[in-house]
Amino acid sequence: MGLIIFIVVIVVAVVLLKGFDSVAGRGPKQVKDGINQSRLSLKEVNRQPCPECAELILPAAKKCPFCRSEIKRL
Numbered sequence: 594m595g596l597i598i599f600i601v602v603i604v605v606a607v608v609l610l611k612g613f614d615s616v617a618g619r620g621p622k623q624v625k626d627g628i629n630q631s632r633l634s635l636k637e638v639n640r641q642p643c644p645e646c647a648e649l650i651l652p653a654a655k656k657c658p659f660c661r662s663e664i665k666r667l
């Protein structure tokens with residue numbers, strides 16, 4: 594009886610591993626999307642408000658893309 598239970602456990606484990614393989618096939622893409630989202634949010638965080646219109650713009654911007662005013666950095 595113990596051997597039969599052991600075999601059943603192995604079969605279930607193999608089926609679960611195959612299921613995990615299919616999930617792992619999609620895993621890296623989801624992880625990559627998550628990294629892209631984190632990069633996007635990081636980019637958003639790095640943006641600074643325009644002194645003229647207060648829209649968030651890149652710190653390196655010399656002209657605001659929203660109000661087209663020149664950004665003067667100290």
Ligand SMILES: [Zn+2]
Pocket residue numbers: 643644645646647648657658659660661662
């Ligand atoms: Zn502006």
